[in-house]
Amino acid sequence: MVTITDVSRRAGVSRSTVSRVVAGNGYVSDANRKAIEAAIAELGYRPNSMAQALRSNRSNVIGAVVVDIGTPYFANIIYGVQRAIRPAGKSLMVSSGYADQDQEARAIIEMIDRSCDGIVLYLERPMREDAAEILRKAKIPVVSIGHDHCPASGGLVLLDNFEGARSAMRHLLALGHRKIVYLSGDPTxxxxxxxxxxxKAALAEYGMSIEDIEVQAGLFHENFGYQAGSEILRRRKDVTAVFAGADVIAAGLYLAVSEAGLRIPYDISVVGFDDSYHAKFMSPPLTTVRQEPDKLGEYAALHLLELMASSNATQLLSEVKTSLVLRSSAVEVQQAMEVA
Structure with a gap:
């Protein structure tokens, strides 16, 4: 293994001079810097990050706990976190909490035990009290995404879910739909x-209430869209539109509609939420609410870096907006009747 001593000998300078170049601290002449950089390249020297961390009392590692890194949505959040911290010279450690309080607590404690300099949290459950106390004593800066379930959070990044859903339901109502089903995610x-x-807000604008439509709740998953959609289409012949609370739910619904021998959008209009990567390639392309999960991760990481840089930073808050993307999966009731 190549050491800093090997580099100093090859470059003909002291170990302390090499250390200053590696750490990026202190003055080094241009000639010595070039000799050291050449020696590092020739020898393939890599600084010992663990030793650096011990000297600086910083690991240069950022932790991130999300619901499930195996899904595209949370993978995009992690992508945004990494995009923000890489220029700051930080590495990333990631874990899933699976929307389970005990799993979330375990992931947080693991981040603390591995000396993360800061943590980004996307939690679905209130933080377990023992984990909150451990985090408080560790004095590690924390930024939350979504609902703030961490008492120690110094920053919060929100997604404008309310306005996104209101715009989607408002769109269906403006198209003349009244026999509507809303396939929600887990209501907790x-x-x-x-x-x-x-x-509810969009319905109120049209003099309606949640009692005037059908609401079913389940997981943000294709299986829920397929199973709920199949059951609804067998039971009800009057439904003209479905608002799927996530594009993955809409994807399952598409299969149920196809198996029922019906056509989107003429037999039933569909609107989703997310604008996930496959939405515009569905048949027909899905009208949906666009959100940018990578921005959630990026903003959270930038807030975290700010907290790490200044102990005087106040509570930081950002909101990521949504927008309705109109494609061809929803049409006016009158147009659907004319085609039928």
Missing amino acids: IGDAIDRLSGV
Whole structure:
């Protein structure tokens, strides 16, 4: 293994001079810097990050706990975190909490035990008290995404779920739909709660209430869209539109509609939420609410870096907006009747 001593000998300078170049601290002449950089390249020297961390009392590692890194949505959040911290010379450690309080607590404690300099949290459950106390004593800066379930958070990044859902339901109502089904996510999860509030607000604008439509709740998953959609289409012949609380739910619904021998949008209009990577390639392309999960991660990481840089930073807050993307999966009731 190549050491800093090997580099100093090859470059003909002291170990301390090499250390200053590696750390980026202190003055080094241009000639010596070039000799050291050449020696590092020739020898393939890599600084010992663990030793650097011990000297600086910083690991240069950022932790991130999200619901499930195996899904595209949370992978995009992690992508945004990494995009923000890489220029700051930080590495990333990631874990899943699976919307389970005990799993979330375990992931947080693991981040603390591995000396992360700061943590980004996307939690779906209130933080377990023992984990909150451990985090408080560790004095590690924390930024939360979504609902703030961490008492120690110094920053919060929100997604405008309310306005996104309101715009989607408002769109269906403006197209003349009244026989509507809303396929919500888990009603105990923050995103689903906020989206349902947006649905209610849009209905109120048209003199309606949540009692005037059908609402079914399940997981943000294709299977829920397929199973709920199949059941609804067998039971009801009057439904003209479905608002799926996530594009993955809409994807499952598409299959149920196809198996029922019906056509989107003429037999039933569909609107989703997310504008995930496959939405515009569905058949027909899905009208949906666009959100940018990578920005959630990026803003959270930038807030975290600010907290790490200044102990005087005040509570930081950002909101990521949504927008309705119109494609061809939803049409006016009158147009659907004419085609039929």
